[in-house]
Amino acid sequence: xxxxxxxxxxxxxxxxxxxxxxxxxxLGEDVGVNGGVFRATAGLHQRFGDDRVIDTPLAEVMIAGTxxxxxxxxxxPVAEAQFCGFTMPMIDHIMCHAGRLRNRTxxxxxxxxxxxFPSGGGIHAPEHHSExxxxxxxxxxxxxxxxxxxxxxxxxxxxxxxxDPDPVIxxxxxxxxxxxxxxxxxxxxxxxxxxxxxxxxxxxxTLVTWGAMIKETMQAxxxxxxxxxxxxxxxxxxxxxLDMETIIESVERTGRCVIVQEAPRHCSVxxxxxAGLADAGVWHLHAPVKRVCGYDVVMxxxxxxxxxxxxxxxxxxxxxxxxxxS
Amino acid sequence: MAQTVAAFKVxxxxxxxxxxxxxxxxxxxxxxxxxxxxxxxxxxxxxxxxFDKKAVALxxxxxxxxxxxxxxxxxxxxxxxxxxxxxxxxxxxxxxYGAQFCRGVKMSxxxxxxxxxxxxxxxxxxAHDFSWCVPIATQCLHAxxxxxxxxxxxxxxxAVSVVGDGGSSKGDFLEAINAGxxxxxxxxxxxxxxxxxxxxxxSKQNTAATLAQKGIAGGLPSIQVDGNDLIACLWAMEKAxxxxxxxxxxxxxxxxxxxxxxxxxxxxxxRYRPSDEVDDAWDKEPVKRLKAYLIDQGAWDEExxxxxxxxxxRWVQQAADEYVEQVENHPEGVTAMFDYMFAELxxxxxxxxxxxQRFPEDGGHH
Numbered sequence: 001x002x003x004x005x006x007x008x009x010x011x012x013x014x015x016x017x018x019x020x021x022x023x024x025x026x027l028g029e030d031v032g033v034n035g036g037v038f039r040a041t042a043g044l045h046q047r048f049g050d051d052r053v054i055d056t057p058l059a060e061v062m063i064a065g066t067x068x069x070x071x072x073x074x075x076x077p078v079a080e081a082q083f084c085g086f087t088m089p090m091i092d093h094i095m096c097h098a099g100r101l102r103n104r105t106x107x108x109x110x111x112x113x114x115x116x117f118p119s120g121g122g123i124h125a126p127e128h129h130s131e132x133x134x135x136x137x138x139x140x141x142x143x144x145x146x147x148x149x150x151x152x153x154x155x156x157x158x159x160x161x162x163x164d165p166d167p168v169i170x171x172x173x174x175x176x177x178x179x180x181x182x183x184x185x186x187x188x189x190x191x192x193x194x195x196x197x198x199x200x201x202x203x204x205x206t207l208v209t210w211g212a213m214i215k216e217t218m219q220a221x222x223x224x225x226x227x228x229x230x231x232x233x234x235x236x237x238x239x240x241x242l243d244m245e246t247i248i249e250s251v252e253r254t255g256r257c258v259i260v261q262e263a264p265r266h267c268s269v270x271x272x273x274x275a276g277l278a279d280a281g282v283w284h285l286h287a288p289v290k291r292v293c294g295y296d297v298v299m300x301x302x303x304x305x306x307x308x309x310x311x312x313x314x315x316x317x318x319x320x321x322x323x324x325x326s
Numbered sequence: 327m328a329q330t331v332a333a334f335k336v337x338x339x340x341x342x343x344x345x346x347x348x349x350x351x352x353x354x355x356x357x358x359x360x361x362x363x364x365x366x367x368x369x370x371x372x373x374x375x376x377f378d379k380k381a382v383a384l385x386x387x388x389x390x391x392x393x394x395x396x397x398x399x400x401x402x403x404x405x406x407x408x409x410x411x412x413x414x415x416x417x418x419x420x421x422x423y424g425a426q427f428c429r430g431v432k433m434s435x436x437x438x439x440x441x442x443x444x445x446x447x448x449x450x451x452x453a454h455d456f457s458w459c460v461p462i463a464t465q466c467l468h469a470x471x472x473x474x475x476x477x478x479x480x481x482x483x484x485a486v487s488v489v490g491d492g493g494s495s496k497g498d499f500l501e502a503i504n505a506g507x508x509x510x511x512x513x514x515x516x517x518x519x520x521x522x523x524x525x526x527x528x529s530k531q532n533t534a535a536t537l538a539q540k541g542i543a544g545g546l547p548s549i550q551v552d553g554n555d556l557i558a559c560l561w562a563m564e565k566a567x568x569x570x571x572x573x574x575x576x577x578x579x580x581x582x583x584x585x586x587x588x589x590x591x592x593x594x595x596x597r598y599r600p601s602d603e604v605d606d607a608w609d610k611e612p613v614k615r616l617k618a619y620l621i622d623q624g625a626w627d628e629e630x631x632x633x634x635x636x637x638x639x640r641w642v643q644q645a646a647d648e649y650v651e652q653v654e655n656h657p658e659g660v661t662a663m664f665d666y667m668f669a670e671l672x673x674x675x676x677x678x679x680x681x682x683q684r685f686p687e688d689g690g691h692h
Binding site: 062 | 415444448449454461466468472473475479485497498501502662666669672674675
């Protein structure tokens with residue numbers, strides 16, 4: 001059994017999926033010989049060759065459009081965008097075609113593609129490299145949005161994403177690509193999509209988060225536990241469709257909820273979860289739902305980016321605020 | 327001192343002149359003498375025109391939503407469809423009905439689509455063909471993706487896509503050329519240049535001498551043909567499709583035609599287009615031209631023409647009746663909009679589906 005990082009979990013899943021299904025192909029800029037800018041596709045070109053691991057011309061719209069076309073013709077393309085900000089030109093094909101193909105043809109065509117890309121800040125990258133656009137994608141009908149937060153979930157969720165018969169946006173939290181190592185068995189077992197994962201049981205407050213913010217959220221939970229607060233932590237994992245049931249069930253027990261996300265707050269996934277709690281869980285709430293988010297500003301360049309990101313202190317503060325309400 | 331490192335030319339082909347006579351001093355393709363085939367394609371062009379007239383009439387009487395007419399494009403469209411095989415893949419824009427009729431799409435299905443019923447998209451043509459694409463030029467990349475799939479699977483199949491002169495300004499079109507070139511894909515991109523992108527004339531879209539040369543910039547063999555000359559269109563399409571099928575890569579064909587109608591039924595071209603230009607275009611239109619040629623060749627006559635017109639009217643009326651019957655007597659229920667979003671209904675949509683069933687009455691009236 002190997003101890004691997006999150007990004008190695010992605011690579012391991014890609015290799016496993018390509019091994020078991022020859023219609024799976026990987027394409028993107030620099031994914032071939034170079035193995036991707038973060039090395040997510042390292043070794044795949046050598047192992048599977050030019051026809052399975054395809055270096056594309058530098059053209060994001062083309063990558064998205066051809067991926068839709070290939071998927072509609074029975075292949076299972078896994079496209080890489082080098083950075084989250086560079087997926088903006090791809091949105092036309094994701095929203096107008098990938099997400100609509102099955103519905104608009106009444107099932108005649110489908111689009112079993114994966115678009116995977118590193119997202120979020122915290123690695124001192126240049127402009128347009130550090131955004132967290134999950135709410136943009138989650139707002140699109142017909143699209144699954146998945147964000148892993150550990151090596152084992154990267155492996156299991158990526159396998160599920162590739163095998164899924166519908167389009168999946170797979171956002172990889174690059175700040176924690178190599179943060180932790182975990183023993184992951186390469187057994188081809190996928191993890192379920194469309195469900196939240198409860199990482200820690202607790203009774204006083206529910207912390208809901210996903211992706212790289214798992215790191216600060218777990219640290220905040222540790223601090224709070226030391227103060228005698230029992231914290232439940234939920235990793236949303238599939239952003240869309242959203243598993244509100246697990247979140248509501250937790251909040252029904254704890255009566256308090258803080259949602260942590262790196263993305264801007266306005267019209268965000270945190271807002272959607274808060275609205276879901278207002279709709280279905282309000283009678284169980286002892287305090288208002290709090291959101292700890294990135295600010296509604298352009299992602300700052302790296303000298304200021306850590307000031308933008310939710311900190312352990314901000315999370316602990318928000319939890320203390322909801323605990324104050326009795 | 328400057329050296330010429332590359333030089334290019336764009337050839338233009340016309341075999342059938344507007345008066346229905348063959349051009350002289352040119353190598354006329356053999357298909358010009360295949361009268362039986364030309365008659366069949368002529369019939370399809372007339373059927374397409376009859377259908378188009380009926381669709382506009384249905385829109386004017388409130389039985390169809392906004393409709394994009396194909397008047398004047400019959401030769402280009404029918405040639406595209408006629409050059410393709412069943413296993414090839416067609417990625418149209420939204421007015422290539424003639425091509426789709428060749429491929430088995432039913433007239434009633436086209437009407438369903440423009441009549442606001444998604445079931446029209448689940449058409450009877452090849453199940454792998456793409457449906458109508460309203461966002462401009464994105465379909466070119468879907469065809470490129472299809473062609474890449476065929477190439478990787480080593481299948482002898484070709485993907486064909488159509489874009490307008492307006493659409494040739496879009497990045498998607500240029501990126502499809504690039505993909506076709508970089509990967510030597512079995513891809514044929516057709517620019518049906520009808521001179522107008524809604525109200526913007528060709529002259530305001532680009533100052534290049536031809537739109538075909540955009541293909542040359544990307545490294546693809548590219549030619550221009552008279553898009554109102556069925557023989558030239560079919561000859562060019564067959565050449566390109568056959569070459570693409572045999573591994574010679576991608577091709578660009580610019581078909582020079584004219585949009586005789588409004589852009590759609592929501593448009594009024596009289597606001598921006600000189601009537602003498604339209605009158606001139608009617609003198610060059612494709613149906614009259616092929617008819618004159620076939621009559622001249624003794625392959626057609628007015629008696630058969632009258633029979634054909636009568637037959638086409640009957641078929642089109644039958645299609646219109648089928649469409650109305652289907653959408654009015656067998657409307658899709660409120661749940662259909664949920665049922666095809668994913669292979670399996672996600673739990674959050676299941677909840678919305680159940681809610682929609684409880685409140686199936688219409689909102690949003692104006």
